Each structure stands twice: as C-alpha cells, then as structure tokens.
Amino acid sequence: MLPNTNPSSLDHVAMRVEDIDFYVRFFKRVFKMEVSALEGDPERPSQLWIQGVIQLISDPDHKRTEGRLAHLAIRVTDVQAALYRAKEFGAVVHEKGPNWICLPDGSVFELLEGS
Secondary structure (H helix, E strand, O other), X not given: OOOOOXXXXXXXXXXXXXXXXXXXXXXXXXHXXXXXXXXXXXXXXXXXXXXXXXXXXXXXXXXXXXXXXXXXXEEEOOHHHHHHHHHOOOOEEOOOOOOEEEOOOOOEEEEEEOO
16 A cells, blocks of 8 residues: 555546436436536536536537546445436446446446445
C-alpha cells in the first residue's frame, strides 16, 4: 500500500448521456438520489449534478459506450431492492456478476451493499 502523504478525495464523476431525463429518473428511483444543481433551461438542462457528485452532461448524439465510463460503483443499503427498481429502466444483470447491471445505452453500474 502507498503511504498516505497527500490525502485526496473524489469530488465528482462526469458522464455523457443521450437522455438526461432518463438518468434523472433512474438515479431518483433506483438510488434515491436527487438533482442538486443544474445548468441551462430547467426543462432541458445542458448538464446537472446528482447529489453533487455525479455530473450528467446532455449529449443526445453520444450513441456509443466509448468515452462514457467503464462503470460507476454505487453503495446502497439493499442491492436486491436496487436491482429490482433498475429493471424498470431496462437494466439487465451484467456478465461481471449479480450485483452488476447494464442499462440499454451500455452504461454499467456496480452495486455495493453497505451504508
């Protein structure tokens, strides 16, 4: 393990999404996370932040998985309940395991249990 001489922390993660409204509904329903800030027209924001740590950038022409993210890990209190809610958004279990999901646009999430 490396010595902790310069402590750092993650501020936020930014991802390009084709349908920003889909992701707002997804994060709210599956993870109980809310929009904390937005930029642009509130009806059609150019970007927004979920809980201040996930930045969603509206990019309707981004039709590929490259350049999005490898995966995003989210800690939840109940993985099975989150998996159940994610299926409402077309999520399927990913080949990496039962606590991994893939959305129809190729975005991958790892669900970790704990508080």
